[in-house]
Amino acid sequence: MLSLQDIAISMADGTPLITAVSLEAAAGETVTLMGPSGSGKSSLLSFIGGDLTSAMTATGRVTLNGKDILHLPPERRRIARLFQDDLLFPHMTVAENLLFAVPMAPQAERHAKMQQALADAGLEGFANRPPHTLSGGQRARVALLRALLAEPQALLLDEPFSKLDRDLRATIRAFTFDHIRARAIPALLVTHDREDVPAGGRVLEITARGEIRHV
Amino acid sequence: MxxxxxxxxxxxxxxxxAASLLFVLPDAVNAGALRELVAHPQFSGALRLSLFTGLASTALSLLAALAITFAAGGRNLAGRAGVFLAVPHLSLAIGLAFLIMPTGVVARLFALLAGWNAPPQWVTTQDPWGFSLIVALVLKETxxxxxxxxxxxxxxxxxRQFEGQQAVARxxxxxxxxxxxxxxLPQLLPRAAGxxxxxxAYGLTVVDMALVIGPTQPPVLAQLVWTDINDADPAVSARGGAGVVVLGLVVALVVAASALAAVMFKKVRQRFYGAAPRPGRGMPRGLAALWPAFLAIYAAAVLIMIVQSLSGHWPFPQRLPDVVTWKAWSHLAADPAPLLTSLALALASAAAALAACVAWLEWTPARADRVLAPAAVLVLCLPALLLALGEYRLFLALGVxxxxxxLFLAHLLPVTAYVFLLLAGPYRAFDPRWQATAHGLRARRLPFLLRIKWPMLKAPLLSAAAIGFAVSVVQFVPAQLAAAGRFATLPMEAVTLSSGGNRALIATYGLALMALPLAGFxxxxxxxxxxxxxx
Incomplete structure (x- = not known):
């Protein structure tokens, strides 16, 4: 369970961006956040993830499975992120990208996890390929699997489908939501595209005044 | 943290x-020394020469660089220009002198064609008008x-912006x-102001190149001042101090005048910008040859240094020397101290500057650069003499x-300025989402830096280090003052030798000076x- 309580974010000059946002995402649930550009959706994800620019100030409480996480450095929050770009590390092979995320364990075990992830993505044989040689859809899948290999307890998705080709989107969406459900972790999805919303998923809208509205 | x-x-x-700048203040208010300087019989001639060589070389370099950029028509020349940047000013001046001096290669070629038996009565290097200095500066700055x-x-x-705008204009x-x-041009020049x-500033105040190829009677102001500073007589040395301040003022005034000219241009710009479309007649053919011509001259300068370094007796007008000998090179090998000192200083200062700059860029917020960037630009734009004199006075006061x-600190200052200015852009522009992603994958700061960020920034980090290394190797003025005769570096040796007549040795040191930065790059x-x- 990812829970946000009374989150308020304001810009450097004090202009409020988000006022009093509270929401909860249950294990395996993907909650969608929509709203106009500049409404602070991405800033909210940065705040939860722990890398909000120091020019902004934020208050409120964020708990993950009942534990406060705001005092933790980003790498200890166990919240994985996906962005518009896949952000596969360009100087590492696919396998190295995946291994970068696999937690400490005997080497054989870590490799097995990496291989399993590749198989999940239907990318057996791509282990030693540089990321730029993969197609957009393949890269998107690797990015998601890399995020999941880190065994996160929540996932933040910042418009991860918006740069994909139209005909790919449905596949990658299904791939993503299936994995989130299978892992039973909460996820927050920020998007402009109503089609991104998972079937039966809750949708919240951030209004121009920075408040949250259930749709 | x-x-x-x-x-x-x-x-x-x-x-x-800051301390160095503070320590030249006394020189700035020393009215007696200033009067002495103005009363110097060569002062006005030297000032005129400095203005002439500095302004002419800058204007010609700018024109040539614009012509080359235009002729390139969108091709990226940054990589190719790197080859030229690796050749130190001093080495180029030495090579150029060997080409154009009355007993140089060009004269020998003429002699061959015209049947001369004696060197011509040219006054090519160290000509009283400073033409050879201008040529050397243009070759280096373009x-x-x-x-x-x-x-x-x-x-x-x-x-992306420029491509779109050009497409529209076309x-x-x-x-x-x-x-x-x-x-x-109007968008490029303001951005290239630095x-x-x-x-x-370099053209107006250069010392080492002027000592090799510049005029002597009178010399340029920077050289006149340099001689004064190094004089044992405190009164003469104080006159040099006043000269350094005057040089600083000259640079400031010329920069201010250029800025004023740029503003004046804005008043007439409507006629310029609003001019009717002109399809143009294609590119003048000579323009495309300009860039290869630079390459050819550089190649010739390096080649002649190699030949000279191996030559013994070489009477005019023979095309080739009588004797080929390793003597000059074995001299360098027998006394490797200057080479090793230069190498050690360059390694140490490049490494220290890189570490200090990375620490700054990684752990301070970007707004901290607002303090550091202007300071670094200042180091590049101030006359090297001014900063070096301040350092020297500071070192004297500290007894070091x-x-x-x-000596290390004197090298570190300019090296740090370059490393910082080269690194700050790419380092600060590093997409913060990489860090968010890595932390999302439970990587801590250090593994993120070691395995993601620094490997991804490998190219800018290494090129900043290489340029820092090269900048250290070529330091002459600050090195000479700080060393106080106790250490010798390659440029110090090369300058000393160039006033003597051993051409093989001069060429050898010119080449050694070039070899270090080249190896670094x-x-x-x-x-x-x-x-x-x-x-």
Whole structure:
């Protein structure tokens, strides 16, 4: 369970961006956040993830499975992120990208996890390929699997489908939501595209005044 | 952590810089020394020469660089300009002198054709008008400006803008020349103000090149001042101090006048910008030959240094020397101290500057650069003499003149300025989402830095280090003052030798001086080769 309580974010000059946002995402649930550009959706994800620019100030409480996480450095929050770009590390092979995320364990075990992830993505044989040689859809899948290999307890998705080709989107969406459900972790999805919303998923809208509205 | 990370640069860069500037203040208010300077019989001639050589070389370099950039028509010249940047000013001046001196290669070729038996009565190197100094400066500064323009034109954000704007201009009926002059040039020049001011300041105040190839009776002002500073007589040395301040003022005034000229231009710009479309007649053919011509002259200068370094007796007008000998090179090998000192200083100062700059860029917020960037630009635009004299006075006050630490610090200041200015852009532009992603994958800061960020920034890190290394190797003025005769470096030896007559030895030191930066650049480019080439 990812829970946000009374989150308020304001810009450097004090202009409020988000006022009093509270929401909860249950294990395996993907909650969608929509709203106009500049409404602070991405800033909210940065705040939860722990890398909000120091020019902004934020208050409120964020708990993950009942534990406060705001005092933790980003790498200890166990919240994985996906962005518009896949952000596969360009100087590492696919396998190295995946291994970068696999937690400490005997080497054989870590490799097995990496291989399993590749198989999940239907990318057996791509282990030693540089990321730029993969197609957009393949890269998107690797990015998601890399995020999941880190065994996160929540996932933040910042418009991860918006740069994909139209005909790919449905596949990658299904791939993503299936994995989130299978892992039973909460996820927050920020998007402009109503089609991104998972079937039966809750949708919240951030209004121009920075408040949250259930749709 | 932030304070701790900022500390190295504050201690080894900002503080010494501020202190050095403070320590030249007494020179600035020494009215007696200033009167002495003005009364110097060669003062007005030297000042005129400095203005002439500085302004002419800057104007010609700018014109040549613009012509080359235009002729390139969008091709990225940044990589090619690197080859030129690796050749130190001093080495180029030495090579050029061997080419054009009355007993040089050019004269020998003429002699062959015209049947001369004696060297011509040319006054080519060290000519009283400073023409050879201007040629040397133009040869050296043009590639630097080409590089600066190319780096700007190929910056991701600017490149897309410029391409779009040029396409629009062309679609409206403007030819390539009109598009270049009206669209690119006005956006390029203000952004290149820093490199242009650096070129201007360098041309107005250069010492080492002037000592090799500049006029002597009178010399340029920087050289006159340099002789004074190094005089044992305190009164003469004080006169030199006043001269350094005058040089600083000259640079400031010329920069201010140029800025004024730029503002004046804005008043007439409507006629210029609003001019009707002009399809243009294509590119003048000579323009495309300019860039290869630079390459050819550089190649000739290096080649003649190699030949000279191996030559024994070589009477005029023979094409080739009588004797080929390793004597000069074995001399260098027998006394490797200057080479090793230069190498050690360059390694140490490049490494220290890189570490200090990375610490600063990684752990301080970007707004901290607002303090550091202007300081670094100042180091590049101030006359080297001014800063070096301040350092020297500072070292005297601390009682460390002639110590290894003083020599190291004197090299570290300019090296740090370059490393910081080269690194700050790419380092600060590093997409923060990489860090968010890595932390999302539970990587801590250090593994993120070691395995993601620094490997991804490998190319800018290594090229900043290589340029820092090269900048250290070529330091002459600050090195000479700080060393106080207790250490010798390659440029100090090369300058000393160039006033003597042993051409083989001069050439050898000119080449050794060039070999170090070249090796640095080659190593850096070798190491920064990406794992695979991405489209």
């Amino acid at each position: 932030r304070v701790l990370a900022a500390l190295p640069l504050v201690l080894v860069f900002l503080l010494p810089l 590639p630097f400006l080409v590089w600066a323009f190319a780096s700007l034109l190929n910056r991701d954000d600017l490149r 679609s409206l009926g403007h030819g390539p020349a009109s598009t270049f002059l009206r669209i690119l 490199p242009l001011i650096a070129v201007l 003149t002639g110590s290894a630490a003083a 080659l190593l850096a480019s070798r190491l920064s080769r990406p794992r695979w080439s991405t489209p």
